[in-house]
Amino acid sequence: MSVMPAGRSRESPAAAAQRIETRVRERITPSPEELARVARVRADLVRAVQLAAEARKSPLTRALVAGSAARGTFLRDRLDIDFFLLFPPELPRAQLETEGLALAEAILTKPERKYAEHPYLRGTFQGYTVDVVPGYAIGDPSKPLTAVDRTPFHDEHLRAHQTPANVAEVRLAKLFLRSLGIYGSEARTEGFSGYLVELVLLQFGTLHALLEAARSWRLPVRLCPPGKEPPRLPPDVALILPDAVDPNRNVASALSPRNLALFILGAAAYLEHPSEEWFELPKPRHLSRADALERVARRATHVSVVEMPRPALVDDTLYPQLRKAERAIAEEAARAGFEVVGSACAAGSAALLVLVEVAHGRLSAVRVQDGPPAGLDRVGSFLEKWTAPGAPVSQGPYVREDGRLGIEVRRTERDLEAVLAVAIPRLSLGKDISPAAAERTQIRGLADQPESLELDRALVDLLGKRLPWLGPR
Amino acid sequence: MSVMPAGRSRESPAAAAQRIETRVRERITPSPEELARVARVRADLVRAVQLAAEARKSPLTRALVAGSAARGTFLRDRLDIDFFLLFPPELPRAQLETEGLALAEAILTKPERKYAEHPYLRGTFQGYTVDVVPGYAIGDPSKPLTAVDRTPFHDEHLRAHQTPANVAEVRLAKLFLRSLGIYGSEARTEGFSGYLVELVLLQFGTLHALLEAARSWRLPVRLCPPGKEPPRLPPDVALILPDAVDPNRNVASALSPRNLALFILGAAAYLEHPSEEWFELPKPRHLSRADALERVARRATHVSVVEMPRPALVDDTLYPQLRKAERAIAEEAARAGFEVVGSACAAGSAALLVLVEVAHGRLSAVRVQDGPPAGLDRVGSFLEKWTAPGAPVSQGPYVREDGRLGIEVRRTERDLEAVLAVAIPRLSLGKDISPAAAERTQIRGLADQPESLELDRALVDLLGKRLPWLGPR
Known part of the structure; x- marks a missing residue:
């Protein structure tokens, strides 16, 4: 990890890190005015929704702003307010949605319907972006009725333990993770959720202490006493940290092994060569088709692009399926005899792309097959x-x-595009991808694929793989 | 197994087989005159060597013709006489060779020195080719001093059990095996030794009974009661049959799994479609470089030829080393990233050839390499x-x-010839092949390899693989 200049030559890495962290922390701490303004908006939101509930005799039990806006752990350039409307557990699910929708529409400007596990509304309130999320006011956080019902308990737990210094370290840590592109638990990112960051910072106190520990972590990482892991862990779990309010749940289930490994490596690299770059927004990465074709020519490989229509799904539902489709297509290429070098995928607004890179785009005309003894x-x-x-x-x-x-069998289809065209209709790509894929799928060599933003994004994943702090090659 | 015409349509395969076997048996049975002539030669040989031994006061204990010429189990077109000169076990090895040589020279015309495990002399006597083999007159066949000392015991055992009918079946079986190219235990053939054929025929009585049994054999085949296998069998042993005079020895150790499998498949094919072709000399097979290049073009593969100088070794010593070199070179190609389709080897009088066929003669310019977690x-x-x-x-x-x-590493050498040129000097090819290989090895694409008989032979092994009774493709 010796590629970054060490900065000031007299200063030790530890001293430099301290200086940098102090400066960044100061830069990102919200001003007292800012915090007061957010507090006012929180109170106004609660009041507004209570009035609306009375007006339509809504069975609203409780309304609260939870999440980073409630605790001051938000990043200044990315403040979204999560506003929770809690209803009695007896309320049927359909009514929960109707009531949530009605109340949100009563208080938000330009509300827009969104879906996660669960429908919610996004709109603006006093100039802030607010997500209004309906849920149930439950008594036991280990028995939630919807995925968001635990949130008020999380809020309560964190508030009870966080100090202002700890809150400042949470912001610093979020910035560090965002710079590495691994902040956010949505399926597209597979990174650290905000709640996970806050829990881990409660445990380690400061980002610096966390990084010192993380530099020697090995996957899978257990941040709980041995034997205390949440049950039924999937086999490729990266980090195990039980939820403080529901110990059977792993808070880190969205974090992928790749992203935790990136964090471990980043921790070591930062501690050796600290700089403010580690807290800056990640540079958007893309690779044009022309540059990619040049790289492919130098690599003497072949890239095929599978283009499928995008089904009407939110990213959180789509990405796991798209990644499954990528795996299925790459595995099929390997099974057919191609030497797969890599694969990547990307979703645009209308199209899904899966890219496969192979050592040779055309198979030999013979295939050796074993027979019985x-x-x-x-x-x-x-x-x-x-x-x-x-x-x-x-x-x-x-x-x-x-x-x-x-x-030795003669092959009929020898080009990767031809082999995939035959195979894809019978592959299981993803619940909502497969049927559409069979009909309107296009499979082309990279040179024949039309340019698009999603192509550029997939290409950088395929051909621009590099630890981000090493800079582009 | 339905590719050969069934011959006479009214006749059952079993009846046809009986008719064919009878006719072939008659055709190859030596005439009484022939047998009498061989018997006379046997007696003359013994007398001649006894006179020579007296003349030079040689410590000769016993002289005898053993092998097929002694028992009448020889093939008429391939009668070599094996003449054994047995000396006292106390005689030092060097003197054994001197005495054997001297006596052979006294009785043979144009004697020529040969080596197997053991030096012997080949020459002619009364128009017959005779191998004069010195050995020790031992008392216990399980404790031989040289590899040939058991032979008189084999001779005795077979004579004690063989009938004229059994002798006729031995000849028929040898013809069948020779037609399949799997008769002979020398390292080049890896087939059935004469002694193995005779022992197996003692057990099964007739070739037909043997074939009926063999058609359902599965490798490895045990022709001895379970638990009675000779100890310390190599892992890839095909057939286990203890020596009648030394039960710790496997008579079939030279027989390769491939050749036993060919026998099993041939047995089934013959019994379904018997014909006299199964008892004819195998057609010599070769494939010209021009034809091979055409096949390679159709297969869309690439063939490299490694040519090394032939070390001064007899075939029995050379072939195991040459096969080891073939394996080592093919494995190296696979390790370097080539998809190996097949390989072959051949020895000429001056050159050794190893051929490797790969799906693509040129690797991609990148190689994916795993790092640590x-x-x-x-x-x-x-x-x-x-x-x-x-x-x-x-x-x-x-x-x-x-x-x-x-x-992902950039490769420096990408062509199979270039990769092998770098790798071969550090490969372990075979005890006597490696040192010469490093210096005078030529590695070329097939189109650049000079034509030669050994190339044609290796090419048919590489590109003309087919069960012999199916005919050329």
């Missing part, structure tokens, strides 16, 4: 099949060194 | 190595999905 009953039908007139045989049948039969 | 100490040196100026990096370092580091 001599003496088995299957030998007869194997020989009959492969000596029949018109059998697509290049060589054989013959006996291999180990005594099994073998045959 | 984040958090290990090795991460630092991995990153240092691959971010150093001039490191041959195509892409990376980056974090893979599973949290390990990865790097």
Whole structure:
């Protein structure tokens, strides 16, 4: 990790880090006026919704701003207010949505309907972007009725333990993670959720202490006493941290192994070569088709692009399916005999793209296939099949060194695009992707794929892989 | 197994087989005159060598013709007489050779020195080719001093059990095996030794009964009661049959799995479609370079030829080394990233050839390499190595999905010939092949390889693989 200049040559990395962290912390701390303004908006939101609830005799139990706007842990350039409307658990789900919608519309400007697990509304209130999220006012956070019902308990737990110094470190940590592109638990990012950051900072106190610990973490990382892991963990879990208000839940389930590894490596790299760049917005990365074609020519590989229509899904539902489709397509290429070098995917507003890079875009015309060992009953039908007139045989049948039969089959489809065109209709790509894919899928070599923003994004993932702090190559 | 015409349509395969076997058996049975002539030669040989031994006061204990010429199990067109000269076990090895040589020279015309495990002399006597083999007159066949000392015991055992009918079946079986190219236990053939054929025929009585049994054999085949296998069998043993005179020895150790499997498949094919072709000399097979290049073009593959000088070794010593060299070279190609379709080898009088067929003769310019998982100490040196100026990096370092580091390395050598030229000097090819290989090895694409008989033979092994009874393709 010796690629970044060490900055001031007399200063130790630890001293430099302290100086940098202090400066950045100051820069991002909201002013007292700012905090007062947010507090006023919180109070106004609650009052406004209570009036609206009375007006339509809504069974609203409680309204509160939770999340970073409630605790001051927000980043100044990215303040969204999460406003929770809690209803009695007895209220049917359909009514919960109707009531939430009606109240949100009563108080928000230009409300827009959104979906996560759960419909919510986004609009503006006194100039701030506000997400109005309906939920149930439950008594036991380990038995939520919707995915958001635990949030008030999270808020309560954090407020009870956070100090102003800790809140400042949470902001610093969010900035560090955002710079690495791993802040946010949405399916597209697979990074650290805000609540996860706050819990981890309660445990370690400061970002610096967290980084010192993280530099020697090994996957999977357990931030809980051994034996206290939440049950039924998926096999590729990266970080295990039980929810403070529901110990059976892993707060870090959205964090991918790749992103936790990036954090571990980033921690080590930052501690050796601290600089303010580690707290800046990540540079948007893209790679034009022309530059990509040049790279592919230098790499002497071949890139195919599968383009499918985008189904009407929100990103959080779409991305896991798109990644599944990417895996299925890359695995199919490998199964067909291609040497897969890499793959990538991207979603645009209308199209989904999956890119596959292979060592050779065209297979040899022969495929070696094993037959049964001599003496088995299957030998007869194997020989009959492969000596029949018109059998697509290049060589054989013959006996291999180990005594099994073998045959060399002539391939009919040899180009990656042709092989994928045949295979994709029978692949399981993702619940909502497969049916559409069969009909309106386009498969082309990279040179024939029309330029688009999503292509540029997928190309940088495929051909621009590099630890972000090393800079572009 | 339905590719051969069934011959006479009214006749059952079993009846046809019986008719064919009877006719072939008659055709190859030596005439009484022939047998009498061989018997006379046997007696003359013994008398001649006894006179020579007296003349030079040689410590000869016993002289006998053993092998097929002694028992009448020879093939008429291939009668070599094996003449054994047995000396006292006390005689030093060097003297054994001197005495054997002297006596052979006294009785043979144009004697020529040969080596197997053991030096012997080949010459003619009364118009017959005779191999004069010195050995020790031992008392216990399980404790031989040289590889040939068991032979008189084999002879005795077979004579004690064989009937004239059985002898006729041995000849028929040898013809069947020779037609398949799997008769002979020399290293080049890896087939059935004469002694193995005779022992197996003692057990099964007739070739037909043997074939009926063999059609459902599965490798490895045990022709001895379970638990009675000879100890210390190599892992890839095909057939286990203890020596009748030394049960710790496997008579079938020279038989390769491939050749036993070919016998099993041939047995089934013959019994379904018997014909006299199964007892004819195998057609010599070769494939010209021009035809091979045409096939390679159709297969869309690439063939490289490694040519090395032939060391001064007899075939039995050379072939195992040559096959080891073939394996080592093919494995190296695979390790370097080539998709190996097949390989072959051949020895000429001056040159050894190893052929490797790959799906693509030129690799992509990138090679994906795994790095350590984040958090290990090795991460630092991995990153240092691959971010150093001039490191041959195509892409990376980056974090893979599973949290390990990865790097894509630029390849320097990409053609199979270039890769093998770099690798071969450090490969272990075979005890007597390696040193010569490093200096005078030529590696060329098939189109650039000069034509030769051994090339044609290797090419048919590489590109003409097919069960022999199916005919050429």
